[in-house]
Amino acid sequence: MDIMNVNPTRMQMSKLKKQLITAKRGHKMLKDKRDELMRQFIELVQENKRLRDKVEAALSECTAHFVNAGAVMSKQSLDSSLMSSQQQTGVEVGSKNIMSVDVPVFSSVSSSPDKGDIFPYGFAFTSFELDDAVLSLNALLPDLIRLAEIEKSCELMAAEIERTRRRVNSLEHVMIPRYEATIKYIAMKLEENDRSSRTRLMKVKDMLLAKAHHWDS
Amino acid sequence: MAKSIAIIGDSESIKGFGAVGMELFICDEPAMAPQLLGQLTQEDYYAIIYMTEEVFSACAKERERFTERPTPALIPLPGVRGNTGLGQKRLSSFVEQAVGSDILFKKN
Numbered sequence: 001m002d003i004m005n006v007n008p009t010r011m012q013m014s015k016l017k018k019q020l021i022t023a024k025r026g027h028k029m030l031k032d033k034r035d036e037l038m039r040q041f042i043e044l045v046q047e048n049k050r051l052r053d054k055v056e057a058a059l060s061e062c063t064a065h066f067v068n069a070g071a072v073m074s075k076q077s078l079d080s081s082l083m084s085s086q087q088q089t090g091v092e093v094g095s096k097n098i099m100s101v102d103v104p105v106f107s108s109v110s111s112s113p114d115k116g117d118i119f120p121y122g123f124a125f126t127s128f129e130l131d132d133a134v135l136s137l138n139a140l141l142p143d144l145i146r147l148a149e150i151e152k153s154c155e156l157m158a159a160e161i162e163r164t165r166r167r168v169n170s171l172e173h174v175m176i177p178r179y180e181a182t183i184k185y186i187a188m189k190l191e192e193n194d195r196s197s198r199t200r201l202m203k204v205k206d207m208l209l210a211k212a213h214h215w216d217s
Numbered sequence: 218m219a220k221s222i223a224i225i226g227d228s229e230s231i232k233g234f235g236a237v238g239m240e241l242f243i244c245d246e247p248a249m250a251p252q253l254l255g256q257l258t259q260e261d262y263y264a265i266i267y268m269t270e271e272v273f274s275a276c277a278k279e280r281e282r283f284t285e286r287p288t289p290a291l292i293p294l295p296g297v298r299g300n301t302g303l304g305q306k307r308l309s310s311f312v313e314q315a316v317g318s319d320i321l322f323k324k325n
Contacts, residue, residue: 089238
């Protein structure tokens with residue numbers, strides 16, 4: 001493992017040791033965050049899959065109804081029947097925080113004059129297939145909105161998990177080993193300096209003693 | 218404040234959604250879809266924009282801007298031409314992005 005470009009001093013070593021402790025604590029916290037995000041993500045994505053299967057199956061049924069309606073009605077009358085909608089559907093956008101990821105919460109707001117009468121046309125000149133299609137589509141609306149909410153949440157959480165995973169990996173495999181290697185390098189360098197100055201002192205002491213007492217070494 | 222729901226796609230696929238109160242944006246030519254999406258997202262007026270799968274794939278570049286934002290949610294739906302499995306693939310790509318490989322939906 002490569003080491004950092006630092007001066008091998010005690011000061012630097014104690015600084016690096018503090019940074020290493022912070023890095024380890026950060027690594028642990030990010031790992032916990034990743035695990036919890038992952039748990040919630042898996043739950044959400046499974047619900048997403050279930051909901052998508054349901055919505056896609058229901059939509060293909062709706063499409064079949066519309067196609068059947070189109071077969072028995074003229075295109076113009078079908079288009080004009082659907083043109084003027086009775087209700088206006090919107091969503092109230094809230095926000096929910098899942099492990100620091102802000103995900104949207106959609107609650108549907110529908111402004112229709114009469115809840116029982118959702119059909120934007122009279123029954124006299126339209127096919128019953130069209131009624132079925134509009135009814136089933138209307139019943140599907142809450143699921144469609146929930147699908148949008150969950151799918152967006154999954155998208156945002158997947159991006160956050162990827163980021164957190166990269167951070168955890170970089171701390172675990174790059175930052176922490178590098179800190180440890182640098183600290184070890186400084187410790188060894190300091191010991192080496194210590195040893196060399198000690199031998200130098202011993203040597204000087206020998207020389208001084210030899211000079212004072214005319215000893216032969 | 219309540220925001221609206223839009224749907225973009227070919228007229229055959231989306232006309233029914235007008236009856237339940239969504240705002241329809243007919244786009245019979247998928248090549249024009251990125252421009253239309255750009256117009257719709259100029260102001261933060263739509264919370265959810267559903268798209269048919271063809272339009273959704275045509276707007277891949279435009280969609281990148283919204284991946285990190287909570288709204289609008291861009292959601293692919295199958296059109297009259299049938300289900301291409303794009304929605305499921307998108308789910309798999311989320312799992313792949315998060316986990317590193319698709320451990321949930323991959324079929325061997």
